[in-house]
Amino acid sequence: MPATPTQGHVVVAPDKFKGTLEGAEVAARIAAGIRRSAPGVEVRELPVADGGEGTLAAALAAGFTRIPVKVAGPTGLPVDAAIAVKGDTAVVELAQSSGLARLPGGRTAPLAAGSYGVGQLIGRAVALGAERVVLGLGGSASTDGGAGMVQALGVGLYDADGGELPPGGAALRRLTRLDPGSLADTLTGVEVVVACDVDNPLLGARGASAVYGPQKGADGDDLLVLEDGLTRFADVVGAATGRDLRNAPGAGAAGGVGFAALALLGATMRPGIELMLELLGFDEAVRGARLVVTGEGCLDAQTLHGKAPAGVAAAATRAGVRVAAVAGRLELSEDEWRAAGFAAAYALTDLAEQPGDSMTKAAELSELAGERLADALLAG
Numbered sequence: 001m002p003a004t005p006t007q008g009h010v011v012v013a014p015d016k017f018k019g020t021l022e023g024a025e026v027a028a029r030i031a032a033g034i035r036r037s038a039p040g041v042e043v044r045e046l047p048v049a050d051g052g053e054g055t056l057a058a059a060l061a062a063g064f065t066r067i068p069v070k071v072a073g074p075t076g077l078p079v080d081a082a083i084a085v086k087g088d089t090a091v092v093e094l095a096q097s098s099g100l101a102r103l104p105g106g107r108t109a110p111l112a113a114g115s116y117g118v119g120q121l122i123g124r125a126v127a128l129g130a131e132r133v134v135l136g137l138g139g140s141a142s143t144d145g146g147a148g149m150v151q152a153l154g155v156g157l158y159d160a161d162g163g164e165l166p167p168g169g170a171a172l173r174r175l176t177r178l179d180p181g182s183l184a185d186t187l188t189g190v191e192v193v194v195a196c197d198v199d200n201p202l203l204g205a206r207g208a209s210a211v212y213g214p215q216k217g218a219d220g221d222d223l224l225v226l227e228d229g230l231t232r233f234a235d236v237v238g239a240a241t242g243r244d245l246r247n248a249p250g251a252g253a254a255g256g257v258g259f260a261a262l263a264l265l266g267a268t269m270r271p272g273i274e275l276m277l278e279l280l281g282f283d284e285a286v287r288g289a290r291l292v293v294t295g296e297g298c299l300d301a302q303t304l305h306g307k308a309p310a311g312v313a314a315a316a317t318r319a320g321v322r323v324a325a326v327a328g329r330l331e332l333s334e335d336e337w338r339a340a341g342f343a344a345a346y347a348l349t350d351l352a353e354q355p356g357d358s359m360t361k362a363a364e365l366s367e368l369a370g371e372r373l374a375d376a377l378l379a380g
Contacts, residue, residue: 008290009042010034010378011316012370013282015308016047016054017297017328020362023047023054024061029363030293030326033370038378046285048294050308051195051272052138053101056093059084062280064091069124071117072152073102074141075109076167081117083125089132090125091279094118094254095139098148100216103141108217111225113142114167115257119152122265126190134279135261136195136272137254143169143213143226145202145233146260154182155264169209169255172229178240183264192267195275197306200252202230202245202259208252216255230256237263273311282315291377292316292323293370299327299347304340313341324377326369328358346373 012031016023027045034043049058060066064084073079074097081096095101097117103109118135125133142148147157148167156179157165157172165171200206209218209226218226233256234246241263245251250269251259261267277283286292294312296303303310313323322343330337330347337345348358348365351372358365 008288009044010291010293011044011046011285011289012293013046013048013312014293014295014326015049017362019297020328020359021366022057023049024057025363026295026366027061029366030370033367034293034374034378036367037371037374041374041378044285046280046282048273048280048282048308048312049136049276050197050306050311051136051276053093053095053099055136055195055276056082056084056091056096058276058280059086059091067124067128069121071097071120073104073117074098074113075104076114076116077104079117081121083121085125085128085130088130089134089279090128090130091134091136092118092121092125093136094257097121098141099139100141101139108141109168110143110213110216110218110222111170112168113216114144114148115140115142115146115255116148116152116167118257119149122149122192123153123186126186131189132191132193134193134195134275135267137257140254140257141216143208143216143218143230143255145169145172145208145230145256146258147172147233149257150183150260150264153186155179156181169226169229172233173225175232175236178236180240187265192261192265193275194250194258194261194267194269195272196250196253196258196269197272198253199249201247201249202234202251202256203227206252208256211252212255234259271306271311273306273308277311277315282312283319286316286319286321289321292321293326293373294323295326297328298331299325299329299337299345300331303332304336310340317341322377324373326366326373328362344373344377
């Protein structure tokens with residue numbers, strides 16, 4: 001029986017369901033279910049992201065304009081990417097140019113993959129007049145410390161013979177000199193803000209190579225090569241800038257792109273979901289709302305440590321609005337998700353008739369979840 005609406009709109013603000021649905025489709029499907037069960041309730045769709053993959057899509061759904069850009073992929077082959085622009089702000093998603101999904105044939109290249117395309121995206125944003133560049137890190141295919149990124153922005157990286165270093169983390173072992181080139185001029189008047197949820201340093205047991213290298217295809221010997229290259233890069237950058245930021249929280253993010261952003265782009269770091277909610281206008285969207293619905297592919301212990309649904313729940317709670325979650329899987333106990341601020345939580349696995357339906361029928365089940373939560377939370 002359809003719910004009887006009362007005053008106040010609903011904001012549907014999920015992250016993507018990785019491997020099944022993008023955030024915008026999750027939002028649309030949940031919203032469709034809510035509208036079917038509570039046809040008199042206004043529903044606003046505001047898909048979110050935490051700075052990783054899906055960040056560009058979230059910005060576009062919030063009214064940013066898509067600007068296509070052809071750039072170098074992680075192995076140097078051209079890829080079709082994009083940035084999102086609104087006013088003097090541009091959103092750059094690393095995964096668009098240098099993500100694992102951009103590897104030709106899915107074949108990893110742990111020693112040779114680079115981040116040059118990220119720098120090209122930033123350069124395009126600046127050329128379009130951006131005064132603020134929001135850089136979302138996540139899903140990186142490379143461990144080059146962000147060397148490729150800064151080379152694309154005019155920095156020269158040279159070996160002992162004066163030759164320009166080729167792409168990849170392995171080549172950094174030969175680095176002897178850094179020339180800042182035109183970087184300062186390129187970024188004059190431009191604020192770079194990194195959306196980042198990890199606090200790993202560049203080097204060591206918690207560093208870019210040791211922690212994230214295996215995800216990019218690096219084995220034991222590769223990890224040592226990459227660590228040596230990153231160490232050399234940190235030494236040369238420190239000597240050139242007079243600042244040693246190898247131990248800065250987040251320096252190890254995205255294969256060390258966080259380090260180059262901090263040390264050479266003068267970037268500041270913000271928690272990903274906090275920055276994205278600000279960028280997407282969440283506070284304005286939730287004003288006067290009676291319910292916020294968020295979610296992601298799996299609501300688990302990691303969710304509680306700064307991922308998108310936890311950030312949405314915290315922001316909605318501060319605004320005095322109830323929050324419900326929809327997830328592909330629910331691995332938190334009721335006590336845990338209630339303690340995180342959720343009034344209700346729905347899992348597609350619980351709604352599925354057959355094992356595997358939560359993946360193959362995620363869209364339909366998301367609509368059903370919208371109906372169920374509307375019946376439970378929007379009546380009366």
